[in-house]
Amino acid sequence: MAHYELQKVTFTYPEESMPALRDLSLAIKHGEFVVLCGPSGSGKSTLLRLLKREVSPGGTISGEILLGQVPLQEWPAKELAAHVGLVMQNPDNQLVVDTVEHELAFGMENFGLERGAMRRRMAEMAGFFGLEPFLDRKTDELSGGQKQTVNLAAVLMLQPRVLLLDEPLAQLDPLAARELLGMIKRLNDEWGITVIMSEHRTDDLLPLADRVVRMEQGKIAYNGDSRNFVLEAWGRSDEACALPSITRWALEQAPPPSHFAEDEPPLTVKETRRWLDRASESLTDVRNTSASSEDSAEQKASHLAPSAASRVASTVNAKSIKPLLAANGLFYAYDKYSPIVLKGLEWQIRRGDWTVLFGGNGSGKSTLLQLLAGLRLPQRGSVQWEGTPFAKMSSKQRYSVIGYLAQNPVLHYAHDSLLEDLRQAATRAGAHDPEQEARNMAERFGIAHLLSRHPHDMSGGEQQLGALALTLLSKPELLLLDEPTKGLDPMTKLILGKHLQHIHKQGTTLLMATHDVEFAAAYANRCSLLFHGEIVADGEPESFFQGNLFYATPLHRLIALGEATPR
Amino acid sequence: MKEGFGFRSLHPIIIFMYYAGGITFGMLLFHPLILLVGWVMAVIVNVHLDGGREWRKWCIPMLSGVVLIAVVNPILSHRGRTVLYYLGDIPITLESVIYGATLAISMLNLLTFFVTYRLVMTEQKFLFLFTRISPKAALVAMMAMGLVPRLRRRMQELILIQRTRGVTISEGSLPQRARNGARLVGTLLSWTLEDALQTADSMQARGYGTGTRSSYLGFRFRMRDGWTLVGFVSCAILLLSAWGNGHGFMTIYPRLGSFSLSLGDGLALAAYVVYLAIPLGWEWRDRRAWLITNYRR
Numbered sequence: 069m070a071h072y073e074l075q076k077v078t079f080t081y082p083e084e085s086m087p088a089l090r091d092l093s094l095a096i097k098h099g100e101f102v103v104l105c106g107p108s109g110s111g112k113s114t115l116l117r118l119l120k121r122e123v124s125p126g127g128t129i130s131g132e133i134l135l136g137q138v139p140l141q142e143w144p145a146k147e148l149a150a151h152v153g154l155v156m157q158n159p160d161n162q163l164v165v166d167t168v169e170h171e172l173a174f175g176m177e178n179f180g181l182e183r184g185a186m187r188r189r190m191a192e193m194a195g196f197f198g199l200e201p202f203l204d205r206k207t208d209e210l211s212g213g214q215k216q217t218v219n220l221a222a223v224l225m226l227q228p229r230v231l232l233l234d235e236p237l238a239q240l241d242p243l244a245a246r247e248l249l250g251m252i253k254r255l256n257d258e259w260g261i262t263v264i265m266s267e268h269r270t271d272d273l274l275p276l277a278d279r280v281v282r283m284e285q286g287k288i289a290y291n292g293d294s295r296n297f298v299l300e301a302w303g304r305s306d307e308a309c310a311l312p313s314i315t316r317w318a319l320e321q322a323p324p325p326s327h328f329a330e331d332e333p334p335l336t337v338k339e340t341r342r343w344l345d346r347a348s349e350s351l352t353d354v355r356n357t358s359a360s361s362e363d364s365a366e367q368k369a370s371h372l373a374p375s376a377a378s379r380v381a382s383t384v385n386a387k388s389i390k391p392l393l394a395a396n397g398l399f400y401a402y403d404k405y406s407p408i409v410l411k412g413l414e415w416q417i418r419r420g421d422w423t424v425l426f427g428g429n430g431s432g433k434s435t436l437l438q439l440l441a442g443l444r445l446p447q448r449g450s451v452q453w454e455g456t457p458f459a460k461m462s463s464k465q466r467y468s469v470i471g472y473l474a475q476n477p478v479l480h481y482a483h484d485s486l487l488e489d490l491r492q493a494a495t496r497a498g499a500h501d502p503e504q505e506a507r508n509m510a511e512r513f514g515i516a517h518l519l520s521r522h523p524h525d526m527s528g529g530e531q532q533l534g535a536l537a538l539t540l541l542s543k544p545e546l547l548l549l550d551e552p553t554k555g556l557d558p559m560t561k562l563i564l565g566k567h568l569q570h571i572h573k574q575g576t577t578l579l580m581a582t583h584d585v586e587f588a589a590a591y592a593n594r595c596s597l598l599f600h601g602e603i604v605a606d607g608e609p610e611s612f613f614q615g616n617l618f619y620a621t622p623l624h625r626l627i628a629l630g631e632a633t634p635r
Numbered sequence: 636m637k638e639g640f641g642f643r644s645l646h647p648i649i650i651f652m653y654y655a656g657g658i659t660f661g662m663l664l665f666h667p668l669i670l671l672v673g674w675v676m677a678v679i680v681n682v683h684l685d686g687g688r689e690w691r692k693w694c695i696p697m698l699s700g701v702v703l704i705a706v707v708n709p710i711l712s713h714r715g716r717t718v719l720y721y722l723g724d725i726p727i728t729l730e731s732v733i734y735g736a737t738l739a740i741s742m743l744n745l746l747t748f749f750v751t752y753r754l755v756m757t758e759q760k761f762l763f764l765f766t767r768i769s770p771k772a773a774l775v776a777m778m779a780m781g782l783v784p785r786l787r788r789r790m791q792e793l794i795l796i797q798r799t800r801g802v803t804i805s806e807g808s809l810p811q812r813a814r815n816g817a818r819l820v821g822t823l824l825s826w827t828l829e830d831a832l833q834t835a836d837s838m839q840a841r842g843y844g845t846g847t848r849s850s851y852l853g854f855r856f857r858m859r860d861g862w863t864l865v866g867f868v869s870c871a872i873l874l875l876s877a878w879g880n881g882h883g884f885m886t887i888y889p890r891l892g893s894f895s896l897s898l899g900d901g902l903a904l905a906a907y908v909v910y911l912a913i914p915l916g917w918e919w920r921d922r923r924a925w926l927i928t929n930y931r932r
Binding site for chain 2: 120122123145146149150153154156158160161162163164165166167169170173174175176177178179180181182183186187190206207208219222223226438441443444463464467471472474476478479480481482483492493496522524538
């Protein structure tokens with residue numbers, strides 16, 4: 069019996085000529101784990117919102133949406149709200165009240181539950197999610213991952229049968245995302261809750277999903293299991309960027325044969341390891357011999373870094389050059405009573421670097437970037453720009469040579485339209501024709517069609533590109549980026565990477581703090597690790613990644629495992 | 636000591652009654668000695684609850700306000716028979732000096748007493764009471780409380796980042812700063828409103844508005860609340876009957892009366908002191924329990 073059933077649903081937003089969903093039919097069974105993927109604007113969010121009547125957008129709809137064989141609009145309000153739970157992208161905005169305990173109780177209060185029943189559910193759910201130590205805390209003091217866990221728990225308090233998740237992991241760092249994903253998987257496995265989840269990070273999701281639905285321009289382009297999804301995407305090589313890198317690597321080694329074993333193509337490091345072993349046992353099956361498959365893994369790894377050799381040369385040369393930006397013994401704490409964030413940090417950025425800064429959550433990456441941008445002053449130590457301490461530079465001078473892109477791009481906008489914001493930035497940078505300059509910049513970043521839009525009405529990726537354009541108008545020599553790839557879909561990430569590459573080629577030195585190991589491996593020429601208030605590792609990507617298991621791409625992990633086995 | 640022990644363990648309604656009564660009596664009684672004793676009691680309550688930390692924080696603003704009252708009253712009011720001396724041609728009377736001093740003590744007493752309110756009546760307890768009166772208004776109050784720290788944090792971020800764009804309130808000419816300030820506030824508001832739409836969705840998704848709301852907050856009315864209530868009511872009856880018979884305040888105008896306490900005044904004072912001290916009984920009781928626990932270890 070199908071749980072949710074969409075029959076030829078067509079949906080058009082008001083004042084739009086093109087429908088957002090076109091003739092969409094889909095049946096979802098009880099207890100299924102369904103992943104919705106597809107580029108931004110393909111209708112994933114629209115679909116999820118139509119499945120949850122309380123938040124359905126206004127517009128014209130034709131076709132039928134059935135939940136348990138009853139049309140959605142005929143369900144009584146209370147039952148429906150409890151039956152289907154929804155968690156959205158932004159962890160902050162879904163929190164309604166001030167403390168964790170009360171947030172969890174909010175839904176139950178809406179249903180007028182008895183106090184005893186509420187406390188019992190609270191006890192159960194707090195136990196399941198390990199939220200007991202946080203119950204008395206203010207929701208505002210929690211980390212992003214904890215907030216999202218609270219949001220999930222708050223929805224589950226109503227004991228829903230279906231859980232809709234609209235990019236719940238997009239704003240989280242990889243560790244928190246994986247933790248939350250594990251929780252969702254447990255709910256699906258242990259409680260049999262149907263999960264329908266839209267997400268860009270398909271590489272973590274493919275091994276878990278029962279079914280993958282790929283949407284394109286309001287239509288279903290693919291509907292089937294994960295492994296076939298991989299093959300199908302591989303077949304249309306254009307979308308291969310959404311595949312897990314390890315799977316892509318395996319497919320590159322041996323083009324898909326007509327028949328697959330049960331765990332092929334491999335989706336995880338473990339499966340790939342097994343796949344490699346099998347390939348080396350039967351020499352005839354795969355063209356690669358055991359030795360060359362190991363070799364090719366290493367070759368591929370060095371291939372990942374397109375110009376590894378030239379990068380080495382550039383870093384060797386750079387050692388003799390005066391550093392562009394130098395941090396000398398930085399000490400920083402937010403106030404007297406809070407723990408110290410940076411402890412005598414020494415670091416140098418050289419001209420031509422594209423440095424990536426790794427570090428755990430709350431390790432002070434953002435703080436360090438803000439210190440290096442001159443936004444905050446260290447309690448001890450100093451930052452020097454080409455040998456001149458920040459204290460001797462005017463703030464305007466500092467802000468024009470060092471560009472800073474915050475984690476949240478919304479912070480960069482202050483006007484009512486993108487054009488106005490860009491023009492203001494161009495005027496400040498001293499452009500002769502600010503209007504033209506602004507338009508050129510928008511053209512360059514492919515956001516010219518958004519110029520009249522209010523910045524808050526743009527999507528996350530568009531806001532990110534716009535903020536980058538704003539920062540670049542002052543033509544900085546050094547650009548600091550704080551988690552630029554957070555919440556971006558693979559396509560936008562690729563575009564962002566291309567733009568950054570272009571800027572780098574033109575001579576801008578780049579420094580970005582990120583959790584995105586794959587992105588760093590693809591572009592950076594220097595990697596550093598911040599830990600305990602100091603830089604503990606600093607070097608070229610290859611040597612950096614090879615020594616790591618956690619801050620490493622799956623491919624590097626595979627190689628590290630391969631090297632560990634005695635040959 | 637934490638929530639659940641001593642004074643803080645009492646039911647929100649009892650706590651609310653304590654403060655309502657304490658403030659009413661503090662205003663009804665007008666005798667410098669009685670008020671002075673009341674103030675000493677309020678200080679003792681403060682010391683019991685948090686070692687007087689919160690009270691010390693308020694000391695200077697409180698004292699300056701009180702000194703102001705004591706000084707201004709004789710200058711503005713010239714009632715009373717006994718003129719002490721002339722300030723220019725303004726007569727300063729003994730009565731208005733005493734009246735000002737009494738008024739000052741009364742203020743000091745009420746303020747000191749009210750400092751403990753913030754310590755005992757936590758937001759949770761207040762909301763519990765408030766939800767009874769109006770569930771909707773309580774929810775709005777709760778959301779507002781959640782919003783304040785969020786707004787403050789966002790404003791700090793916005794100020795930090797917008798400075799790189801030259802939108803700052805710490806540089807430039809005054810009109811420029813004012814414009815920038817307005818721009819920052821405007822941006823903060825439109826950003827927050829945008830987010831509020833998502834919050835509304837999140838509320839709807841969890842069934843807000845599908846029926847009457849219940850309240851999760853729960854406080855049990857225990858034995859000790861009952862005993863405390865009995866104590867409060869008996870003290871209040873004693874005090875009010877004494878007050879109704881004209882005791883508990885001193886004649887100041889037109890001619891200064893005696894400072895000494897009549898029997899009725901003494902009764903009112905005793906009832907007042909006992910009333911203020913009742914919650915401390917629970918504090919002492921629980922403290923003893925702690926002592927016993929510690930010795931055993």
